[in-house]
Amino acid sequence: MSTPTASPTLGRHRQPVPEPSPTLRQKLFRAEGRLAPYAYVAPFFLLFLAFGLFPLVYTMWISFHRFELGSDPEWTGLDNYVWLFSNPKFYNALLKTVTIGVLSTVPQLLLALGLAHLLNYRMRARTAFRVSMIMPYATSVAASTLVFAQIFGRDGGLANWLLSLVGLDGLDWRNGDLSAQIAIAVIVTWRWTGYNALIYLAGMQSISTDLYEATALDGANRWQQFLHVTLPGLRPTILFTVVVSTIGATQLFGEPLLFGGVDGGALNQYQTLGLFMYQQGWGFGSLGRAATVAWVTFLLIVVLVLINTALARWRDRDPEGARR
Amino acid sequence: MSATGVREAALAAPTPVPVRRRRYRAPDAAGPLTYVLLVVTALLFVVPFYYMVVAASRPMAEMNTSPPPFLPGPDLWQNITTAVQQQAIGLSIVNSLIVSGVTTVGTLAFCTLAGYAFAKLRFRGEKPLFAITIGTLMIPPSLGVVPLYKLMSDWGLAGRLESVILPSLVGAFGVFFMRQYLVQTLPDELLEAAKVDGASQIRTVVSIVLPIARPGMAVLGMLTFMTSWNDFFWPVITLNSTMPTVQVALNNLGSGYVPDTAVIMAGTLVGTLPVIVVFLLLGRQIVSGIIAGAVKG
Numbered sequence: 167m168s169t170p171t172a173s174p175t176l177g178r179h180r181q182p183v184p185e186p187s188p189t190l191r192q193k194l195f196r197a198e199g200r201l202a203p204y205a206y207v208a209p210f211f212l213l214f215l216a217f218g219l220f221p222l223v224y225t226m227w228i229s230f231h232r233f234e235l236g237s238d239p240e241w242t243g244l245d246n247y248v249w250l251f252s253n254p255k256f257y258n259a260l261l262k263t264v265t266i267g268v269l270s271t272v273p274q275l276l277l278a279l280g281l282a283h284l285l286n287y288r289m290r291a292r293t294a295f296r297v298s299m300i301m302p303y304a305t306s307v308a309a310s311t312l313v314f315a316q317i318f319g320r321d322g323g324l325a326n327w328l329l330s331l332v333g334l335d336g337l338d339w340r341n342g343d344l345s346a347q348i349a350i351a352v353i354v355t356w357r358w359t360g361y362n363a364l365i366y367l368a369g370m371q372s373i374s375t376d377l378y379e380a381t382a383l384d385g386a387n388r389w390q391q392f393l394h395v396t397l398p399g400l401r402p403t404i405l406f407t408v409v410v411s412t413i414g415a416t417q418l419f420g421e422p423l424l425f426g427g428v429d430g431g432a433l434n435q436y437q438t439l440g441l442f443m444y445q446q447g448w449g450f451g452s453l454g455r456a457a458t459v460a461w462v463t464f465l466l467i468v469v470l471v472l473i474n475t476a477l478a479r480w481r482d483r484d485p486e487g488a489r490r
Numbered sequence: 491m492s493a494t495g496v497r498e499a500a501l502a503a504p505t506p507v508p509v510r511r512r513r514y515r516a517p518d519a520a521g522p523l524t525y526v527l528l529v530v531t532a533l534l535f536v537v538p539f540y541y542m543v544v545a546a547s548r549p550m551a552e553m554n555t556s557p558p559p560f561l562p563g564p565d566l567w568q569n570i571t572t573a574v575q576q577q578a579i580g581l582s583i584v585n586s587l588i589v590s591g592v593t594t595v596g597t598l599a600f601c602t603l604a605g606y607a608f609a610k611l612r613f614r615g616e617k618p619l620f621a622i623t624i625g626t627l628m629i630p631p632s633l634g635v636v637p638l639y640k641l642m643s644d645w646g647l648a649g650r651l652e653s654v655i656l657p658s659l660v661g662a663f664g665v666f667f668m669r670q671y672l673v674q675t676l677p678d679e680l681l682e683a684a685k686v687d688g689a690s691q692i693r694t695v696v697s698i699v700l701p702i703a704r705p706g707m708a709v710l711g712m713l714t715f716m717t718s719w720n721d722f723f724w725p726v727i728t729l730n731s732t733m734p735t736v737q738v739a740l741n742n743l744g745s746g747y748v749p750d751t752a753v754i755m756a757g758t759l760v761g762t763l764p765v766i767v768v769f770l771l772l773g774r775q776i777v778s779g780i781i782a783g784a785v786k787g
Contacts, residue, residue: 195690202691203613206603210623210660213600217657218626221634221641228636235643284528287520297773298532300780301539304769306720308740309762312754313538315744316545319751322554324541330556360535361780368781417630420722424744440632440723447636448727457636464633471628 225457233454246458256459258434259442260466262347266422266438267415269351270358275407277359279400282366283392296367299360307420310357315340315425318349325349340426343435350421350436358414362407369403370396405478412470416463419444439463539766546570546755553751565752572750573743573757578731582739583761589654589725589735590718596659597714598707604660605668606699610681620669626662635727642728653728654735658718664710671706671782672699709779712772719765736761 188196229246231239250256285296302310317324318339326336339345377395386394397404419440422430428445430437437445439459447456520528545553548563574580607613608620642653676699684694722737729738743757769776 195688198691200613203607203611203616206607206611207619209600210604210662210665211619213657213660214626214662217638218629218634221637222629224637224640225633228640235640281528281531284520284524287518287524289520289524289528293774293777295528295532296777297769298535300773300777301766301769302535304716304720304765304776305539305762306737306740306765307722308737308744309542309758310538312740312744312758313542313545316553316751316755317538317541319554322556322558324558327557356535356538364777364780371781413628413630417632417723419632420726423726424741427745443632444727447639453636453640460633460636464630467628467630 225460228454228457229461231454232452233457234451235453239454242454246454247462249455250458250462255434255437255442259430259437259439262430262434262436263416263418263438263440266347266350266354266418266436267412269347270354271408271411271415273351274355274359275362275404275411277355278362278407279366279404281359281363282370283396285363285367286370296364299363301360302357303361305357307357308424311353311421311424314349314353314356318352341432343431343433346425346431346436350418350425353421353425354415354418358411362411365407366400366403369400373399401478405474408474409471412474413467416440416467416470439466539762542755542759542762545751546759548752550750550752566756569752569756570760573753573760576743576753576757578734579736579739579757579760582734582736583764585651585733586719586736589651590715592655593658593718594711594714596655597661597664598711600660601664601668601710602700602703602707603695604665605670606672606676606695606703608665608669609672610676610678623662623665627666631723635724638724639727648728649730649733651729651733651735654721654725657724658721661714664714667710667782668703668706672703675706676702709775709782712768712776713779716765716768716776 228239230241230243232242232245233239281299285292285299289295318326320326320336320338320340323336323339325339329336337345339349373396377399378391381391381395417440418438422436422438422441423444426432426436428441428449430441440463443456443459443463446459447453543566544559544562546569547566548559549565552559552563604623608616608623638657639648642648647653647656680698680702681694684698689697720737721735722741725735725738726741729735731738731742734742740754740758740761743754
C-alpha cells in the first residue's frame with residue numbers, strides 16, 4: 167500500500183542562466199546553499215557517533231577485557247564469553263526473558279488488534295476512548311510497576327481479592343515463579359496495548375476503501391473482511407510492532423527490577439537479561455562481563471528480527487485473495 | 491510572486507476532490523457491544539491510577555486488609571510529606587523538569603533541521619545518511635550503557651544531569667518524524683519562491699520552514715518530553731540518590747528495606763501528576779502524534 171507522501175515536483179525544471187563571473191557575495195551565497203544540508207544533519211550524526219555508534223563498537227572491545235570500574239581494562243580474550251556460556255544464571259535469564267517476552271507480547275498485540283478494530287468504528291466520545299487507551303503509555307515504568315506491585319500484593323492486594331471473589335486462593339505473586347512472570351507480563355501488557363492499538367488504527371485507516379467494497383460485493387461478511395482485507399493490509403504494520411515489541415521484550419529491565427530487586431526474585435525467577443547485565447556491571451562491578459551480556463543480547467535481537475522478517479516474507483509469498 | 495502569495499495560493503488551491511474512491515474506509519457505526527467492550531477496557535486502563543490515589547491516602551496497615559479499601563482515605567497529605575522528605579521528591583521533580591526541558595529543546599532544534607534537510611534539500615550522500623538514521627532505531631539503548639558509563643565517568647559527568655541530557659539531545663525517531671511532517675506540509679513552490687527572492691538558507695529556515703513546522707514540532711515536543719520524563723534505564727545507572735530524576739527517586743523509594751506502600755504510592759502519585767496533567771490538557775494531540783508517527787502500510 168502506498169503512503170500519501172507524493173509531493174508535486176512542479177517548478178523543478180531550472181534553466182541555466184548565463185551569468186557574468188560571480189562576485190564574492192554570490193559565491194558565499196552559493197556555498198551557504200550547498201553546505202546548509204550538511205550543517206543541518208551534522209548535530210544528529212555527531213551526537214550519534216559519540217553516544218550511539220562509538221559505544222556500540224566499544225562495548226565489543228570491552229567485552230574482551232576484564233574491566234572493573236576505576237581500574238584499567240585488562241585483555242582477556244574470550245574469557246568473558248566462556249564464563250557467560252558456561253554460566254547457568256545466563257541460561258536462566260535467557261529463558262525468563264523469552265517466557266516473559268512471549269507472555270507479554272502475544273496477548274498485547276492480539277488485544278491491540280481487537281481494540282484498534284473497535285476504535286475504528288464511528289462512535290460517540292471517540293477521542294475520549296482513544297485518549298484513555300494511552301494513559302498507561304504516558305505512565306513511567308517506575309510508577310506503573312509500583313502500583314501493580316501493590317495490586318499483586320500477597321495480603322489485601324486487588325488481584326488476590328478478585329481471585330477470592332471467584333473462590334480461588336490468593337497467590338504470593340512476587341515469590342512464585344510463573345505467577346511473578348505473569349504479573350510482570352501484565353504490567354507490560356497494560357502499558358503498551360493501547361499504544362499498539364493506535365498504531366494499528368493508523369494502519370487500518372490507510373487501507374483503501376475499494377478493497378472493502380469489492381469484498382462486500384463478493385458477499386464477504388465482517389469477519390471475512392477482517393481476515394482477508396484488514397489483516398493483509400496491516401501486515402507491514404504488524405511486522406513493525408512485532409519487531410519493536412521483540413526488541414522491547416529483550417530489553418525488559420525496569421519492571422523486574424522494581425518488582426523484586428537486581429536478583430529478579432530470590433531464585434532469579436524473573437531475572438531478565440537486562441537485569442542480569444545490570445547485576446554484573448553495577449551490582450558486582452564487573453563491566454567487562456556486563457558488556458559481554460549486552461553484546462550477546464544484541465546478537466539475539468538481530469537473530470530474532472531476521473527471523474521475524476523472514477517469516478513475514480515467507481507469509482507474503484502465498485498470495486491472499488485481497489491482493490491486487 | 492512573493493513568498494506569502496505562494497503560500498496563500500497553495501492553501502487556497504482546491505484539494506483534489508475524491509471522485510469515486512475515498513482514502514479512508516468510512517467506518518460503520520458502533521453497536522452497543524463495541525461501547526461495552528471499550529468502556530471496560532478504558533476502565534482497566536484507568537483504574538490503576540485511581541488505586542494509586544486510594545493507596546496513597548491511607549495508612550499502610552489498611553491496605554493489607556481484605557477486601558482492600560476502595561475509597562480514598564484521610565492521610566494523603568501526610569503520606570506525600572513523608573515521601574517528599576524521604577527521597578527528595580521535590581528536587582527530583584526539578585531535575586526531571588531540567589532534563590526533559592533541555593532534551594526537548596535540543597531534540598526540536600536538531601531534529602527539525604535534519605528533518606528539513608532530508609525532506610526538501612538534495613545533497614550528496616542523502617540516501618545512505620537517511621538509511622543510517624533509520625537503522626539507528628534498531629540499536630537497543632542497553633547495548634551502549636557500559637562504554638557510555640565509562641565515558642561519563644572519565645569526563646566527570648557520572649551522577650550529574652548532563653550525563654542524562656547529552657545522549658538524548660537528538661533522536662532518529664524525531665528526525666524521521668519531522669521529515670515525514672515536512673514532506674507533507676511544506677510546499678516546494680514556497681522554497682523555490684524564497685530562492686528566487688534571494689533568501690539565504692538560514693533565512694528560509696527561519697521565515698518559512700519553522701512557521702510551517704510548528705504544529706509538528708509541538709507534537710514531537712510533547713512526545714519527547716513524555717519519553718524523557720519517563721526514561722528509566724540509563725538514569726538509574728548513571729544517577730545516584732543525591733541528584734535523582736523522578737524515576738530514580740521512585741526506584742529508591744520502592745527498593746527500601748521496609749517498604750511503606752502508602753509512602754511509595756504517595757511519591758508515585760506526585761511523580762506521575764505532571765504527566766497526567768499534560769495528558770488531560772493535550773491528550774488529543776498526543777494521540778494524533780502517535781498515529782502520525784506510526785508506520786502506515
